[in-house]
Amino acid sequence: MFDHLLAPNRVGQLELPNSVVMAPLTRMRASADGVMGPLNADYYAQRASAGLIVAEGAFPHHSGKSYPGQPGLETPEQIEGWRLVTDAVHEAGGLIFVQVMHGGRISHPRIIPGGLTPVAPSAVQPEGLARIEGEKLPLPMPRALETDELVEVQEHYATASANAIEAGFDGIELHSANGYLLHEFLSDVTNLRDDGYGTDVNGRVRFVVETAKLVAERIGAERVGIRISPGQNVNDISETDALNTYPVLLEQLNELGLAYVHAMESPPDTGWSGLDLVREHWTGTLIANSNFFTDWDPGEADKLLADGRADLYCYGRRFISNPDLVERIRLGAELTESDAKTFYGGGAEGYTDYPTLTAPA
Numbered sequence: 511m512f513d514h515l516l517a518p519n520r521v522g523q524l525e526l527p528n529s530v531v532m533a534p535l536t537r538m539r540a541s542a543d544g545v546m547g548p549l550n551a552d553y554y555a556q557r558a559s560a561g562l563i564v565a566e567g568a569f570p571h572h573s574g575k576s577y578p579g580q581p582g583l584e585t586p587e588q589i590e591g592w593r594l595v596t597d598a599v600h601e602a603g604g605l606i607f608v609q610v611m612h613g614g615r616i617s618h619p620r621i622i623p624g625g626l627t628p629v630a631p632s633a634v635q636p637e638g639l640a641r642i643e644g645e646k647l648p649l650p651m652p653r654a655l656e657t658d659e660l661v662e663v664q665e666h667y668a669t670a671s672a673n674a675i676e677a678g679f680d681g682i683e684l685h686s687a688n689g690y691l692l693h694e695f696l697s698d699v700t701n702l703r704d705d706g707y708g709t710d711v712n713g714r715v716r717f718v719v720e721t722a723k724l725v726a727e728r729i730g731a732e733r734v735g736i737r738i739s740p741g742q743n744v745n746d747i748s749e750t751d752a753l754n755t756y757p758v759l760l761e762q763l764n765e766l767g768l769a770y771v772h773a774m775e776s777p778p779d780t781g782w783s784g785l786d787l788v789r790e791h792w793t794g795t796l797i798a799n800s801n802f803f804t805d806w807d808p809g810e811a812d813k814l815l816a817d818g819r820a821d822l823y824c825y826g827r828r829f830i831s832n833p834d835l836v837e838r839i840r841l842g843a844e845l846t847e848s849d850a851k852t853f854y855g856g857g858a859e860g861y862t863d864y865p866t867l868t869a870p871a
């Protein structure tokens with residue numbers, strides 16, 4: 511049973527003991543300065559039996575911070591804090607990437623250190639609310655990045671990725687999904703630029719491809735993955751021509767020799783499969799994830815791999831509540847449901863206190 515999920519696999523130069531990936535999951539439990547500590551190290555070490563962990567979205571520079579309690583990859587203290595995490599995971603026999611996430615327009619001056627206005631490809635205001643210390647405030651109008659700032663932002667991605675390697679990560683995943691900065695460049699609704707970084711498909715994919723190339727040059731392409739979510743509508747993102755955009759993006763990314771593309775399935779109302787679209791145009795390793803709505807249980811995820819629709823399968827919420835998810839899959843054991851009330855912020859509750867089969871709560 512579940513032979514495909516449990517089969518060893520390869521990502522870049524890494525040999526993985528199984529094909530189950532832990533999704534990047536923002537948990538908002540770093541310090542106010544974006545520094546991880548022993549509790550975070552415990553949380554990730556508990557989940558080290560995943561074939562590969564992709565740690566939660568971390569901001570490359572404070573101007574790209576999206577959430578209170580989000581960790582960063584910018585300061586020496588943040589690098590030190592992450593080292594506790596990577597050491598703990600490696601000691602437990604695991605492998606760990608970190609997601610480099612610039613939040614773009616999904617933020618608020620009260621979240622960004624120094625009270626900075628969130629930035630985006632264009633001044634297009636998202637609908638939605640920012641959660642700040644128990645309050646919910648409308649997401650503000652972002653400031654459009656100037657053309658000469660783009661190189662600086664790309665440099666933030668590259669420096670943060672080098673910092674991640676210094677912190678002991680096995681690689682990084684660029685977050686180009688779910689309505690954050692890189693995805694905002696891809697979308698024809700949020701990218702209205704006319705400076706060569708917008709206007710048509712080639713213009714809109716340019717910032718993402720250039721960033722991936724720079725990061726790959728800095729830390730090695732085999733240590734760089736990228737996450738995309740064609741047709742996704744979270745964080746008020748929308749794309750009217752995703753079916754044109756993603757083939758062009760993937761054809762250009764194919765040239766870079768990246769470790770993987772991590773694709774989320776498109777929402778049911780698109781009427782097409784983002785996952786199959788990616789499989790058709792991406793020649794490298796493909797990690798599949800659901801779309802928040804489709805719920806592929808281990809049997810379905812195993813079939814997806816058996817059918818050749820992806821190479822590895824990534825679980826998010828099931829890893830929150832089942833630290834020993836891979837062992838449970840192996841044994842066909844029951845899975846614990848996750849509790850959404852403790853997803854974001856707080857301490858050990860709903861974070862490090864989910865039981866394993868051998869150590870019930």
Ligand SMILES: Cc1cc2nc3c(=O)[nH]c(=O)nc-3n(C[C@H](O)[C@H](O)[C@H](O)COP(=O)(O)O)c2cc1C
Binds near residue numbers: 536537567804828
């Ligand atoms: C609490 C929570 C935090 C998340 N944080 C991130 C994140 O930091 N980066 C990201 O790309 N996706 C994030 N996601 C999306 C998940 O990675 C995943 O795509 C989603 O949960 C669907 O997979 P699942 O059905 O296995 O949970 C988050 C989802 C949840 C529930």
